[in-house]
Amino acid sequence: MASDSSLSAGLSELMVLRLLQDQEMYGYEIVQAIAARTRQVLTPGEGVIYPLLHALEKDGALKSRRKTVAGRSRIYYSLNARGVKKLAAMTDHWDALTGAVGAVLHAV
Amino acid sequence: MRFEALRETLLKGGVAPRHVRRYVGELSEHLDDLVKQQQALGYDGEDATLRARALLGEDRELAAAMLEQKRFRSLPARAPWLFFGLLPPVVGIAAGFLLIGSLALTAHLRGMTTPGHINAPEWFRTLTFAVTGLGNVALAPLLAATFVFLATRQRIIWLWPLLAILLLVLMDLHFQAHFPAPGQRGGSLGLGAVTWVLHPQSWAETWRLSLARLLLTCLPAFWLFRNRMIVS
Numbered sequence: 216m217a218s219d220s221s222l223s224a225g226l227s228e229l230m231v232l233r234l235l236q237d238q239e240m241y242g243y244e245i246v247q248a249i250a251a252r253t254r255q256v257l258t259p260g261e262g263v264i265y266p267l268l269h270a271l272e273k274d275g276a277l278k279s280r281r282k283t284v285a286g287r288s289r290i291y292y293s294l295n296a297r298g299v300k301k302l303a304a305m306t307d308h309w310d311a312l313t314g315a316v317g318a319v320l321h322a323v
Numbered sequence: 324m325r326f327e328a329l330r331e332t333l334l335k336g337g338v339a340p341r342h343v344r345r346y347v348g349e350l351s352e353h354l355d356d357l358v359k360q361q362q363a364l365g366y367d368g369e370d371a372t373l374r375a376r377a378l379l380g381e382d383r384e385l386a387a388a389m390l391e392q393k394r395f396r397s398l399p400a401r402a403p404w405l406f407f408g409l410l411p412p413v414v415g416i417a418a419g420f421l422l423i424g425s426l427a428l429t430a431h432l433r434g435m436t437t438p439g440h441i442n443a444p445e446w447f448r449t450l451t452f453a454v455t456g457l458g459n460v461a462l463a464p465l466l467a468a469t470f471v472f473l474a475t476r477q478r479i480i481w482l483w484p485l486l487a488i489l490l491l492v493l494m495d496l497h498f499q500a501h502f503p504a505p506g507q508r509g510g511s512l513g514l515g516a517v518t519w520v521l522h523p524q525s526w527a528e529t530w531r532l533s534l535a536r537l538l539l540t541c542l543p544a545f546w547l548f549r550n551r552m553i554v555s
Contacts, residue, residue, distance in 0.1 A: 242349055243356040261357065262380040263388035265349050269342065270392050289352055290345075 226257070227267055229309055232294060232302040235277065239293035242268060268292055276301045325351050332386045334478040337400025346389055354379055399477050407470060407483040411490045415466055419496055419514040422458050426451055426500075427512055441502060441510030448502050451512065455498035459532060463491045464539035471543035481547065488544050492537055495519055497529075 227249075234240060234248050242264050250258045271277045276298035282291045294302070324330075326347045333343045357375035366374055379385070389395060399406040430436050435443050443451070467488045474484035494516050503509040519526045519533070526533060 241352075243353045246353075260380040260384055260388070261353060261378050262350050262385045265346055265353075266388040266392050266395070269345070269395065273394060287352070287355075290349060 225305070227264070228271065229302070229305045230257070231264070231267060231271065232276065232298055232305065235292055235294045236299070236302060239291045241289040241291050243289075245292075271298070274301075325354070326382075329382045329385055331478070332382065333389055334476075336386070336390045337396040337477075338389055339395060339397035339400075340476055342389070342395040350379065350385065397477055399473060399479055399483070403479060403483045407474070407479075407487040408490070411466060411470060411487040412494055415463065415491060415494060415496045416514070416516070418462060418466070419458070419498065419516075422454060422462075423498060423512050423514050426454060430512075440508045441512075443502050443510070451500045451502075455500045455512075458498045460536060460539065463494070463496055463536055464542060467491050467540045468543045471547055475547065484547070485544060488540060492540050493517065495533060495536070497532075497536070 230249050230253075231245060234245055234252075240248065243261075245268075246258075246261050246264050268277065268279075272279055272292070274297070276295065277292045278295050279290050279292050281288055283289075329350075330343055330347055333346070334340065338346075354375055357378050358371050361371035361374045361378075427436075430441060430443065430447065433447070435441055435447060470487040471484045473479075474481070474487075495518065497515050497518070499511070499513040499515055501509070501511045
């Protein structure tokens, strides 16, 4: 069974991939987007998002580029083909998992 | 400098300098965004900075998140025996072959060689003696300095760069060039190593150069100890 930390790491990974599917974002934007979309239920440690992003990039799921917007230079991340596949696989796994847990929790 | 303690923790933990640099850079940018966010919420000055820093996370958490990713560790941290124990002789020999190979190739392309003979003009002799002379004095010390620099940059325990220096000293890598006198046949370009073991009598002829090379090769280690820049 997955430990709490690996479960939350997996969740963060899933959410990051899903957010980057729509548009390229930088770290701060990603953290704000997760907090906003989960209505502050999930608030990942702000700084610890970067090792996750770097790991996903090393895995080939993300690519990054430095971009200057409004005078601020930042590293933007976006999904690539391997990331799309990984997101699909993780989403399927998550759906199966939530379905299974729901079946237990709501069983009469 | 921002995040100096975190940077040190990560380097000592074996994270590659390029990953540390990028992580710290992104954290700095993130902190700037958080400060602006807090200022927009009505906090100002020191208050906004303190709140932003707390939101970013404690150094302990930030370091742990990076350290648990083993793949960000540098090769010298992951396999110091390979980096400092195997690479110095390999790089030394490769550099030696490159240097001697370049000279030999030049001689060949310029038509100076026939089987068993080098018919080298004066400029090539001068060039060869200059290159091999410089190589004899500078190659091993340069390699020693490079390994010491890399170890310092990555906060590697001092024993490893010392091993690299020891190996370079024991190898005693040196170049040899011999050109025949006018009208005679022969000549050679060569790379020598550990001749103090294989031909101890030759050391008697070249001990001054060998001693100079030995001292220069050991210089980075003395410098390290003097400046207390090595991690114990």
